Amino acid sequence: MQISPEILPRIIQAIAEAIEKNAEAVTQLDQAIGDGDHVVNLQRGIHALQAQSAEIGQLDWAVVMQKIGMTLMSTVGGASGSLYGTLFVTIGKALRDKTADLPAFAAAFAQGVESVKLRGKADAGEKTMLDVLIPAAQSLQNSADASISLQELLADVTHAAETGVEATRKMLATKGRASFLGERSLGHIDAGAKTAQLMIAAIAAVIASSGAPT
Amino acid sequence: MQISPEILPRIIQAIAEAIEKNAEAVTQLDQAIGDGDHVVNLQRGIHALQAQSAEIGQLDWAVVMQKIGMTLMSTVGGASGSLYGTLFVTIGKALRDKTADLPAFAAAFAQGVESVKLRGKADAGEKTMLDVLIPAAQSLQNSADASISLQELLADVTHAAETGVEATRKMLATKGRASFLGERSLGHIDAGAKTAQLMIAAIAAVIASSGAPT
Amino acid sequence: MKKFINTIDSLLEDSLKGFAKAHADIVELNQEPHFIKRAKLGSPGKVVLISGGGSGHEPLHSGFVGLGMLDAACPGQIFTSPTPDQMLAAAEAVDQGGGVLFIVKNYAGDVMNFEIAAEMLEIPNATVLVNDDVSLPKTHSIGRRGVAGTLIVEKMVGAAAEAGADLAACKALGDRINQSTASIGVALTSCTVPALGKPTFDLGDQEMEMGVGIHGEHGRETLPLANASEIVEHLARAIDEELKPQPGQSVLLHVNGFGATPLIELHLIYHLAAQYWEQRGVVIARSLVGNFTTSLDMAGASLTLTLLDEEMIRLWDAPVNTAALRWGA
């Protein structure tokens, strides 16, 4: 199964809506243990992508992912900008000269998440977006290896992300701004984990409803 | 009738108590149309006088008034400091080489109030302490000329001051800080008029109860 | 009230000690009575400049004592004019034989206390009364207030005195600069005077005080909060109507913060104000942006414009070495 980059405008739109809908809630999360700018940062990036939406859909996956990465890198700022920039640039590189099928995507995404770990000097359990990205990548690869339907795969990944975000609540932050609060970071969900989960859910929903082979 | 400067410590104490008791109310007046420091300014001067209380009672009236003036001049600050400083220095000068009897006092006080008018380039009706000082001086001179009892005289002066302070409520401020507010100064009592009245009342009460000839 | 403070009575004294120690290369503190004077006095025969006023406006005036500006500053209690003994002692301490120029902001208390000092002082002296606040009509019963334009007078006359101008020339220059200068301020909040412990006035979330002085007091009118462009337009127009700068006229544009307004906002105000006059062909030859004439922790700002001539530009550019204003030295 292959999906064309033509789906991207719809995905970007769905992400924009999901972040907008949850803007206040996520900002409250980031104000509690961060500096409160996470949603505004992401939205700056999303708006930049929306402006490029039309042309983006016409490129091939490797190029488009690289371009998305560069756009996020130069518009989002903050910790999340460099991390999402790194994620997509790496995914783009991984897809270069590859047929963009499911296994290639799963592998590229896993490589992207590895690059985020490197850039952030972080790993699972530190109360960051990685607590969503790592299980999501894992789930995607597991499902890609198993022969399940696309709908099941999307449901699995979405669920892995949800479990991941909830798990950050009990974690002590050891990376990012929240780490400065020490014990005071306990009991709060990480804002970056939450938006990663929201974006994954939005992407899965668009693909699920796109009529791609199930 | 003559009163000895030995009464001064008691007068200063009575003034201190009167201002302290009304501190919050007067500060509210000064915050409404001034800058709110009037009570604090006066209290700085009163504390300085309290520290000199013992020695002050031993001097003669001309010297003591001059000394009170200089003390107020160098401790109160603000508009009221220069005005009260001028008032007492002038009273001291007026009493020099005089027998400090009632007519001399009344004349000296009137001269003092004139010097305040000059220093402040102000007159009655401008919503300042002068709206208390001028009628009080007038009343003192009238009573000194008439042959009424000291108790009656004190009651008259006290009453003149009270009428004066109340009259400031309807005045448009044309001198002092309140003048910057234009029409917004209407409806408020002037803080400096209020403290002038409080001090006059306190002085009168101490003299009335001092067992001086009635 | 949340402030860094031990006791209300010790705040000013300890703060002055801290100021003098932090700037010991430039100033010295005199105790009893309080004044700040230059660590190194000017040359013999120089006219000495003395200013002062209530505290709470820092860096005004103590922060402007030093080479090329003031010779001494007399700090009163917070928002309370200093007393004549301070000016007298300061004058005697810094006198260089050329006479004393007092620079006084037009407030009843300041005027009267400086006046008493001037009358008592046995050194030749003159006074420049600063009254740059155009939020008040020119015909106001006691004249307009002196606000942020004061530092411009202090800077330029300071440079002239340093260069040897005599007392009459300094006085005339000060008056001329004052007449060429107009200011107006707006407040978003009042401020909290430590001795009182609560804000001098309350203002709604959607209100601002237009035409405020620098003592946390009410302004001329309470207006609905507007956006930055509208506020700057309002302020700039009041100044423009007063000074009527013609196309081609060089000016100094000073944006002053009242203490709690971030620089990012002051620079936005500067941008908008500069645009206002540039659109009218006025040449912004010099500028100054920052918290210079403050009202403790008030959020708000003022605009000041000075019409410049060649001499004034030269005096503005002359070396100055004070705690708060420093260049060329």
Next chain:
Amino acid sequence: MKKFINTIDSLLEDSLKGFAKAHADIVELNQEPHFIKRAKLGSPGKVVLISGGGSGHEPLHSGFVGLGMLDAACPGQIFTSPTPDQMLAAAEAVDQGGGVLFIVKNYAGDVMNFEIAAEMLEIPNATVLVNDDVSLPKTHSIGRRGVAGTLIVEKMVGAAAEAGADLAACKALGDRINQSTASIGVALTSCTVPALGKPTFDLGDQEMEMGVGIHGEHGRETLPLANASEIVEHLARAIDEELKPQPGQSVLLHVNGFGATPLIELHLIYHLAAQYWEQRGVVIARSLVGNFTTSLDMAGASLTLTLLDEEMIRLWDAPVNTAALRWGA
């Protein structure tokens, strides 16, 4: 939220324009991507210093661009690290052939964005990471934050670069100054980020946040409000335990306001902090008091101490001509 603002999106851009125009003799603004650079570049072969970080800390860093300090500053959105394209463009614009030294405050976002730029930049470069905030343990998982000590690194390394030190020497010097510097801050209020419209946290009337960074975020702990002496004692002790200055040791004492704290309070803090170390025989050889590393309109302050040697004193005293720090030039 009461601020001088038109739209949240235009605030930074217009403010930068205002800043650049008000200081056109010293700096220039580059649009797309945003950076501030010196109006007059240094001499060929000079190591260029580039710093940057989220906006809202003004005058840091843009106010420190100029002779003897930074060559360029990259302002991010408010409290948001700038992006790699800004550092790259700035580096190319100011490069003099001597290499680029990045001065970065230790925050995940700043570190990663500067790291990406450093990896992509084809000019020899090095990075000094400032981590002077001793409210965090030295062993903190991501290291300590960089706060008000940053300007001291920028000033001294800037002087060295101006005097011809090469890239390795500048980098080593920067690391040494950073290691000799410790800071800690306390907040009496949070601040209001314009995009959010309300304070980042609420604090009771009798509470303070001890050990805060410079982004209006919570500190290490909420403590009962104390008087100035107790607060300064708390801050000074944390620094003292870290740097352990010996009797006779020369130090630079920097009292920094977070934006809404009046100078009168900052000078009181300076007085108390100076006393603290003087009583221990430490020599306060240099000082700096003012709002330099701010958190928008936060009320609060930090103490910074740097252990000085002869070289560092010389570098501190060297001429500097920037919007916010200026002497000898």
